[in-house]
Structure formats: structure tokens, C-alpha cells
Amino acid sequence: MLRLPEFNYVKPKSLQEAARLMADLGNDAMIVAGGTDLYPKMKRGQFTPKHLISLKTLSEMKGIRVDDKDGMWIGAGETLTAVAQHPQVNELFPALAQAAGSVSSPQLRNVGTIGGNIFVDTRCNYYDQTFFWRHAAGFCMKKDGQICLVAPKSKVCLAAFSSDTAPVFCSLDATAHLIGRDGGRAVPFTQLYGRDGINYLAKRNDELLRAITIPRSVFGRRSVYLKLCRRGSFDFPVLGVAATLKLNADGMCDTATVVLTAVSSVPVYVDVDSILRGQKITAELIESVAETAAAVSHPVDNTDMDYWYRKRMTKVYVKRALAQLSGVTLKGPQTRK
Ligand SMILES: Cc1cc2nc3c(=O)[nH]c(=O)nc-3n(C[C@H](O)[C@H](O)[C@H](O)COP(=O)(O)OP(=O)(O)OC[C@H]3O[C@@H](n4cnc5c(N)ncnc54)[C@H](O)[C@@H]3O)c2cc1C
Numbered sequence: 001m002l003r004l005p006e007f008n009y010v011k012p013k014s015l016q017e018a019a020r021l022m023a024d025l026g027n028d029a030m031i032v033a034g035g036t037d038l039y040p041k042m043k044r045g046q047f048t049p050k051h052l053i054s055l056k057t058l059s060e061m062k063g064i065r066v067d068d069k070d071g072m073w074i075g076a077g078e079t080l081t082a083v084a085q086h087p088q089v090n091e092l093f094p095a096l097a098q099a100a101g102s103v104s105s106p107q108l109r110n111v112g113t114i115g116g117n118i119f120v121d122t123r124c125n126y127y128d129q130t131f132f133w134r135h136a137a138g139f140c141m142k143k144d145g146q147i148c149l150v151a152p153k154s155k156v157c158l159a160a161f162s163s164d165t166a167p168v169f170c171s172l173d174a175t176a177h178l179i180g181r182d183g184g185r186a187v188p189f190t191q192l193y194g195r196d197g198i199n200y201l202a203k204r205n206d207e208l209l210r211a212i213t214i215p216r217s218v219f220g221r222r223s224v225y226l227k228l229c230r231r232g233s234f235d236f237p238v239l240g241v242a243a244t245l246k247l248n249a250d251g252m253c254d255t256a257t258v259v260l261t262a263v264s265s266v267p268v269y270v271d272v273d274s275i276l277r278g279q280k281i282t283a284e285l286i287e288s289v290a291e292t293a294a295a296v297s298h299p300v301d302n303t304d305m306d307y308w309y310r311k312r313m314t315k316v317y318v319k320r321a322l323a324q325l326s327g328v329t330l331k332g333p334q335t336r337k
Pocket of ligand 1: 207
């Protein structure tokens with residue numbers, strides 16, 4: 001049985017205190033919310049913090065509400081179950097409810113938070129292993145080693161960004177509200193993620209996520225999240241497609257977004273607007289978006305399922321998502337669920 005190593009567990013009374021502690025303790029400290037990703041990784045020696053700063057009891061990070069100023073405000077400390085079951089989330093952004101409800105299992109969703117999900121560590125078959133396995137195989141550059149074991153010539157880590165909910169927030173022009181020792185800042189999701197499997201977050205280690213907001217301007221868009229994984233539950237995505245669509249009064253496309261997860265070290269934005277905006281959606285245009293998505297989908301051989309299959313399925317899932325949102329009927333096997 002794998003055991004947790006010793007660590008110091010700190011329960012700050014406010015977000016400001018948590019931010020100050022993180023700044024003071026530096027890289028020896030990590031934030032823990034639900035711990036569903038962090039604790040197993042500590043058992044496997046992937047993370048070795050001396051101090052864990054717990055956000056679990058902070059009421060400043062709780063709540064889901066809709067108002068004129070923020071649009072939808074979601075506290076980072078809300079559980080995935082709370083997000084998936086919230087009536088206004090289901091009504092306004094079904095894709096978010098679908099994504100949150102597709103994470104792992106009910107037990108994990110009851111504990112895991114939405115904040116932890118959008119910052120969840122990147123994944124790789126050569127990294128998500130016990131210390132003994134990684135020691136025997138030779139460590140990789142993400143932890144304790146020098147090279148990428150998936151592609152030894154790669155200069156950067158290729159671990160896959162695998163959050164289910166992050167691509168949905170990206171597709172809805174959401175903003176992350178971060179708190180640091182010196183105050184807060186709002187970061188659009190377009191700028192929240194980094195550049196490789198190690199530096200996959202464009203935020204400082206001491207910055208905490210307080211909340212996510214979805215602007216009023218995207219209310220009224222249709223949205224869907226489709227996830228490819230081996231089993232019906234308990235599995236990370238090996239491909240996820242978040243799509244939104246707004247039609248104008250004439251039935252033409254006003255706005256469309258498609259964002260992919262699990263096919264790169266960061267969420268991947270597909271240039272769909274330039275194909276669909278102002279157009280009447282047809283099966284041919286959907287095919288064209290799907291081709292574009294497959295071209296920017298770059299899975300590598302480091303998760304479940306063959307990478308060439310995941311690339312091919314990008315096309316299929318994007319077609320299904322846009323057909324579902326637009327009501328256009330597709331011909332051929334890709335229409336099967
Ligand atoms: C068996 C299993 C299956 C899983 N399946 C899926 C899946 O299908 N899809 C999926 O997306 N995930 C999956 N996960 C990963 C994880 O459980 C979820 O992503 C969950 O939402 C993480 O939330 P948490 O609150 O438990 O985060 P934690 O484990 O507490 O933290 C995760 C990371 O986020 C940081 N963090 C957490 N909250 C904040 C905050 N407010 N501010 C700054 N940093 C923060 C932590 O420091 C840590 O680096 C799975 C995990 C397991 C063990």
C-alpha cells in the first residue's frame with residue numbers, strides 16, 4: 001500500500017492569509033482543495049511539498065450566482081457535484097454541467113473542486129506511476145529526470161492537459177480571478193495556461209484561484225461537451241471537445257467556439273469563427289471545421305488509446321458536437337453516438 005509522506009497541514013482563516021502563507025513558504029508549499037489529484041500524487045512521489053495550505057473551509061470561495069456585474073460567478077471551492085447539479089449551470093451552460101458531471105466518479109466529484117479541476121496536473125503514462133516504477137524505468141523531465149520518455153528528442157515535456165471543465169470555460173470566454181499576497185488580478189482563460197507539460201499554468205505558484213466568472217455576453221449561446229474515454233466513468237478524457245454556438249435571428253452563425261482537451265499540454269483553440277461566422281451552418285461547413293480541428297489536434301503516445309485514433313476521433317467528435325448544436329443532420333457513421 002502506498003502511504004502519504006509526512007507534511008504540515010495548515011488551515012488559514014482567509015484567502016488573504018492563504019496567499020501570504022504561500023508567498024512566505026515558497027516552493028515548499030502547495031495548495032490543497034479536495035486533494036483528489038494531489039494526495040495520490042504525493043503518495044507516488046510526484047509532489048513532495050513540506051506544507052499543504054488547505055482551502056477547504058474558506059467561505060470566500062463558495063457559491064454559484066448570476067448577477068448583472070459578473071454574469072455567472074462560480075466559487076473555486078465548489079465541488080464538481082455542486083457545479084454539475086446547479087439549476088442555472090444546467091440551464092445556461094449545459095456543457096459545463098456535462099463536463100463537471102463527467103469527471104471520474106460520484107465519490108470523487110463530491111470532494112473534488114472546480115478550482116482543482118482547472119489547475120489539475122498534466123498527465124503522462126511515464127509520469128503517473130509509482131516512485132518505484134519511475135525509478136526502474138528512468139525518470140522523465142517532468143519529475144526527477146532530464147528527458148521526455150515519450151519523445152526523447154523533445155526539448156519540452158509533452159504531458160497531456162486533461163481537465164474536463166477547463167476547455168468549457170475557455171469556450172465561454174471565462175475569466176479566472178486570482179488572489180496573491182499583493183492583491184487580486186483577473187486573467188482571461190485565453191491567457192491562463194502555459195506552454196508545456198511542466199509549465200502548463202501561466203500563474204505564479206503563490207497565486208490562488210478564488211472564482212471563475214462567465215460574462216453575460218455569452219449567455220444565450222448553445223453549448224455542449226463531448227468526452228472520449230475508455231469506460232463510462234472513472235476515466236480522464238483522452239479527448240474532450242467543448243463547443244458553443246450562437247445563431248442570429250436569420251439562423252446564421254453569430255459566434256462559434258471549439259476548444260479541445262487532452263490532445264496537447266494546454267487547451268487547444270480551433271479557429272472555427274473564420275469558417276462559420278455569418279454563414280448558414282451546413283454539413284459541408286461542419287466537415288471543414290472538423291478538418292481544421294483534426295489538424296491542430298496533436299495527441300502523442302502517452303495516454304490511454306492510440307494517438308492516431310484520438311486524432312481521427314477529434315474530427316468525429318467535433319462533427320458530433322456541432323451537429324448537436326446546430327441541428328444539422330450528418331450522414332455516415334459519425335452520427336452514431
Ligand atoms: C481516479 C481518478 C480519476 C480522475 N478522473 C478525472 C477526470 O475524468 N477528469 C478530470 O478532469 N479530472 C479527473 N481526476 C483529477 C481530479 O480528481 C479532478 O481534476 C478534481 O477536480 C481535482 O480537484 P481537487 O479539489 O481534488 O484538487 P486538488 O487535488 O486539491 O488540487 C489539484 C491541483 O490544483 C491546485 N489547486 C486546487 N485548488 C486551487 C485553487 N483554488 N487555487 C490554486 N490552486 C489550486 C492544487 O495545488 C493542485 O496542484 C481524477 C482523479 C482520480 C484520482
